[in-house]
Amino acid sequence: MPKRTPTNPVRSRDAEATRLRIIEAVGRLLVREGFGALGINAVAREAGVDKVLIYRYFGGIDHLLEAWGSTSDFWPTVAEILGEAPESDPAELAAGMLKRHLQALRARPHTLEVMAWEAVTRHPLTRILDDIRETRAEQLMMAMPPPLRGVKFDLPAISALLGAGMQHLLLRSRTVDRFNGVTIGSPEGWERIEAALQTLCRALVESSVTPGTR
């Protein structure tokens, strides 16, 4: 039996650094090519690491993604965009959320790019985002003044609308998809979304977001 000797030089031998390199490779890959390009081989190539190490350290692409999700600054940014401290006035609130969206969009387009990919592909990570959305929606709902609380002013719908951007609602309309009791695709679902969109727009118009203002 021939003795096998590695042709490539053995690398750094620093497990923690290697883990980090892998996770960072996930982020780069995700931002550059989206979830579709995410695979064991691709991540291994991007990180300059043998794919066996990915299996050994993370146990597979799903766990690797979870690790990325819990270490990267992606989810906190999402939470921030979705609205950490809701204002009391619904008009201000809607306008504020949209403003945050636009600001984040301008400052960190990669983040929302990944958010959109997530919404489109309905990746397992979607569950995490859904949880964040739901929590934020409840917070916002509770922050409403009593006459508006959850009756006509459809806060969950607005939150969903802004949460991952319109595309989330546009894309998943076919499947029976539920968000905070709104069945996306049903007539009353669309009516609620229409109403929410209108309210949002009114708030935006009345807000301080004007052209040319930075």
Add this chain to the structure above:
Amino acid sequence: MPKRTPTNPVRSRDAEATRLRIIEAVGRLLVREGFGALGINAVAREAGVDKVLIYRYFGGIDHLLEAWGSTSDFWPTVAEILGEAPESDPAELAAGMLKRHLQALRARPHTLEVMAWEAVTRHPLTRILDDIRETRAEQLMMAMPPPLRGVKFDLPAISALLGAGMQHLLLRSRTVDRFNGVTIGSPEGWERIEAALQTLCRALVESSVTPGTR
């Protein structure tokens, strides 16, 4: 050399019907699973046809998609949504386009689902949609009253914004992507989009779209 005899029964022997079955399979697959699931093998499976026939009849997946695009009712619907006959009043126009979007969304969710997929994946078919958008944008631009024509009221940006939905802009922001002279991702690109969005919202608010009205 052993004589080869087909184990499966030979099928209908109707080329036109087979072509149609293949094209219809593309539509079903696209609606059900999106562009990501679209492949020679998948289409062949869906159509119940040997993939060799796809190569022979269409010459590959790209040409097959073009054939689907030119025979299905997808693109006419897109053109309709993007606005066939622009109104003269910009507020009416923006509101009308958004109303058409919402109506189409409610009536035919599959169509916009495919549109969104197209926007996300930047599939070769995107070129076709871009052409439609550009044409519509020029039409709308020309239909503007003189004081508004192409100065502050950013019609191409609005058209793009509504064209494939917000997701188009959200997703492709990272790459240097040009639409009607607006470099998506550049500061002035975002400012124009912001302004366009605000104008759109004002138009929507002033339009006849009110909650509960059908």
Add this chain to the structure above:
DNA sequence: TTGACATGTCACTGTGTGGTGACTACTGTC
């Protein structure tokens, strides 16, 4: 120094994919 363990490398399997060549069987024309 020696041994255990962790870290990294290589080789391999199985599966799915896009794509092509070669075969069989049907159909219409002369």
Add this chain to the structure above:
DNA sequence: GACAGTAGTCACCACACAGTGACATGTCAA
């Protein structure tokens, strides 16, 4: 009926992928 052309079937190739087993080597403690 013989023939050509077309429709359909099968077998195969090269490639990329996810996943696993086995080997080599560095590190650290006893």
